[in-house]
Amino acid sequence: MNELDAALLSLLIKDSRLSFADIARQLGCSRAHARARVQALLEEGTVEQFTAVVNPEKLGKVTSTFVDLKVKSHVIEAVATELAAQPEVASLYIMSDLQSLHIHTLTDTQESFLAFAQKYLFGQPDIISVECKNLLKRVKHRRGGARL
Template sequence: MNKLDNALLNLLLKDGRMSYADMARELDISRAHARDRVQQLVESGVIEQFTAVVNPSKLGKVISTFVDLKVAPHAIEGMAAELAECHEVINLYIMSDLRSLHMHTLTDSQEIFDRFAREHILGRPEVISVNCTTLLSRVKHGRGGAKI
């Protein structure tokens, strides 16, 4: 990774559909060089995928909830795999203590989140504790991930 790679990544984080010609103009390099560097970033795994950022509220997903679970260590991978299959879960992480799951859910209503929680979280013996917080307002959103 060099300064050019970082600059290309930051352009793509702002606009994943930016053309190689526009990148080249912005960075004062040739279109072919921009294309080759981006292709190398893809092949090396630095760029995992190109995707669209969707506004969930435009799709009726107005309840954004962050859930922190403490889970018995022997059950964490199984529980993570099960929760990862739920369409309500949009991000899910196993944390460094190896007994915590951090997850972000999007649902159409509080009632749908409640049903999700009752079906997949509450009352399970492997769940030690649950902490849920619902998003009030978004102050900063890192579209595309961390800036390089």
């Protein structure tokens, strides 16, 4: 990745709605070149998609809970797929030990999180353990950027 592409990505992370003319002006290149570089980054998969960052509190999702699960290794993909399909799950990651899932849920109340946990986490034969922590205060978070 060259310096121009890195600067282009920084601009898109801050505001993916920038016009090619605005991008070109800020990078000191032609509009056609800016458009070609954005297209190349899309085609090679460096940029996966353009999206909106939504404030969950504006949607009434004020309970942010982080869940760490230990799951039987042979079913981790199936458990991850089922949980990822639930609307309460904002993000889900399979961790390097291949038996842990790290999940971020967003719900409107503690009670609705409990209902989610009772239905999908508690008493499931393939889930070995559950640890939950609620977010108290957001100090820094990632808006855009590399998805690792």
